[in-house]
Amino acid sequence: MHRNIFFTIITAFAISFGNAQEHEHITSDLAASDLDTHEDEDINAVIMHHIGDSYDWHLFDWKGHPVSVSLPVIVYTNKGGLSVFSSSAFHHDDAGKEVVEVNGQRFVKYHEKIYLASQSANEDGVYLDLDEEHHALNARPIDVSITKNVASLFVTAILMLIIILPAANYYKRNGSGVAPKGMASFLEPLIVFVRDEIALQNIGHKHYNRFVPYLLSLFFFIWIANMLGLIPFIPGGANLSGNIAFTMVLAVLSLIIVNVNGKKDYWKHIFWMPGVPVPVRILLAPIELVSVFAKPFALMIRLFANMTAGHIVILSLISLIFVLDSIWVSPAAIILTLFIFIIKVLVALLQAYIFALLTALFIGQAVEEHEHH
Numbered sequence: 133m134h135r136n137i138f139f140t141i142i143t144a145f146a147i148s149f150g151n152a153q154e155h156e157h158i159t160s161d162l163a164a165s166d167l168d169t170h171e172d173e174d175i176n177a178v179i180m181h182h183i184g185d186s187y188d189w190h191l192f193d194w195k196g197h198p199v200s201v202s203l204p205v206i207v208y209t210n211k212g213g214l215s216v217f218s219s220s221a222f223h224h225d226d227a228g229k230e231v232v233e234v235n236g237q238r239f240v241k242y243h244e245k246i247y248l249a250s251q252s253a254n255e256d257g258v259y260l261d262l263d264e265e266h267h268a269l270n271a272r273p274i275d276v277s278i279t280k281n282v283a284s285l286f287v288t289a290i291l292m293l294i295i296i297l298p299a300a301n302y303y304k305r306n307g308s309g310v311a312p313k314g315m316a317s318f319l320e321p322l323i324v325f326v327r328d329e330i331a332l333q334n335i336g337h338k339h340y341n342r343f344v345p346y347l348l349s350l351f352f353f354i355w356i357a358n359m360l361g362l363i364p365f366i367p368g369g370a371n372l373s374g375n376i377a378f379t380m381v382l383a384v385l386s387l388i389i390v391n392v393n394g395k396k397d398y399w400k401h402i403f404w405m406p407g408v409p410v411p412v413r414i415l416l417a418p419i420e421l422v423s424v425f426a427k428p429f430a431l432m433i434r435l436f437a438n439m440t441a442g443h444i445v446i447l448s449l450i451s452l453i454f455v456l457d458s459i460w461v462s463p464a465a466i467i468l469t470l471f472i473f474i475i476k477v478l479v480a481l482l483q484a485y486i487f488a489l490l491t492a493l494f495i496g497q498a499v500e501e502h503e504h505h
Contacts, residue, residue, distance in 0.1 A: 175455055179447045183371050183440065185279045186244055187219035191366060198224055201366065203283055205239075207246060207273035212237035215273075228258040228268070242268050246275055281378070284370035288357045295319070296352065326351050326488060334492040339393075339499045343492065346389060350382065351488040358439060358480030362473065373483070374440035376432070383432035386491045391424065394498040427494055435483055442476040 188200035202220035209215070212235040221232040228242035231249045238249035240259045247270040249259040261269040299316040312320045331340040331347050357378075360368040372378055400406060402420040405413050449469045453461050 175448075175451055179444055179451065182447060183374060183443050184244055185281045185370075185375070187222070187241065187246075187277060187279055188224075189280050189283060189366055190369070200224070203278045203280065205246065205277045207239065207275050207277065209237055209248070209273045215239075219277075228260045229253070231259050237273075239273070240270075245272065246277075247272050280370045281372050281375050284357070284360060284367070284372045285378070287367045288353065288360060288372065291356055291360075292352055295356075322351075323348060330485075330489050330492045334489070334496040335499065336496060339495075343389070343495055347488045347492055350386075350491060351484050354382070354435065354487055355481055355484035358483060359477075361439065361443070362476055362480065371439065371443050373435055374443060376436050379432045379436040382435070382487070383428035386431060386494065387425070387428040390427075390491075390494045390498045393495065395501055397501055398498045427490075431487060431490055435487055438479060438483055442472065442479060445472050446476070 187205055188202050191199045191201065193199065202218045205215075205217050205219050205221075207215050215234040215237060217232065217234050222230055222241045226241055226244060228240040228247070228249075230240065232239045238259070239246050240249045241247075242258070242260055245268070247260060247268050250261055250270060253259050254262070263269060295315060296319065298314070299312075299319045302312065302314065302316040311317075326348050327340075327344050330351075331344045334340075335343055354373060357372045361371050361373060363369060402424065403417050405416055405420070408416070446469055449465050449472065452465045453459075
């Protein structure tokens with residue numbers, strides 16, 4: 133439980149601080165807000181907007197206006213200190229035209245990012261200094277807001293605890309020799325699979341038990357987050373696994389665990405590989421050192437890219453109806469969308485398995501003890 137709480141807090145801080153922008157609204161937004169009122173708008177920009185993070189949790193549109201759950205905005209500046217206010221203060225304005233003043237500081241929201249407002253608005257009514265490509269030049273405060281992805285992260289952690297703790301308590305009361313019931317009966321095959329087929333097979337009998345809790349946390353955390361991302365309404369709809377900050381924290385944690393537990397033989401094979409000539413050792417050492425960081429980098433990119441790509445494909449297929457402006461495209465677009473959605477349900481589980489499997493493989497390489505003759 134303590135591992136899961138630490139896991140959640142450090143990831144939430146990384147997502148908030150980086151303000152990485154990956155989330156999704158599905159069909160209602162595409163149909164009701166952007167594509168039917170801005171026919172000439174670049175479809176790529178629309179899709180990227182809908183998989184980005186946000187400061188509120190969109191529910192639905194009512195009479196052309198979005199209905200959302202407002203989330204807390206938490207920003208810090210040297211002059212005004214810590215400022216906390218509701219995202220509803222912007223009234224869904226994302227064009228930098230509405231100023232919110234807190235603690236003597238003026239803030240505007242522009243393209244789902246918060247900036248310090250200019251003293252006066254420009255000719256377009258925007259309280260920002262913009263360059264020729266309409267990029268904001270104003271300073272940004274330190275932003276640790278509870279965005280949609282961060283809120284989804286806490287929901288994932290809570291669901292994980294709700295699912296796992298009753299099963300753990302059942303085994304504490306009845307012991308491992310009793311046939312499981314309820315949630316324990318559902319979780320036991322998955323737990324045994326992670327223990328025996330992932331941890332044991334890749335780490336070995338001597339060390340695998342120490343890493344089973346972490347691998348189980350990885351597996352269930354990623355799986356639940358992926359499944360929530362497929363639900364187009366609250367508490368789902370946030371593309372948490374498509375957030376590069378989220379996958380980065382998971383990869384960094386794996387990097388730390390692998391290298392902290394690395395045995396003498398592990399480091400020897402990196403910096404001074406036995407059994408090869410000295411010139412080759414000198415040549416291989418920097419390559420092996422790069423591989424230490426390349427492995428978690430691959431973990432980070434694989435999860436991020438696979439989950440983001442799935443959301444983009446789904447939104448692209450739905451967008452075909454509006455891009456081609458034909459009702460006859462609807463049946464094909466809907467059928468293809470359902471097909472991709474079913475595939476993503478499988479991918480959600482597969483990506484959790486792959487992340488845990490590769491992490492166990494890297495741990496196994498680090499703790500393996502070689503016999504040199």
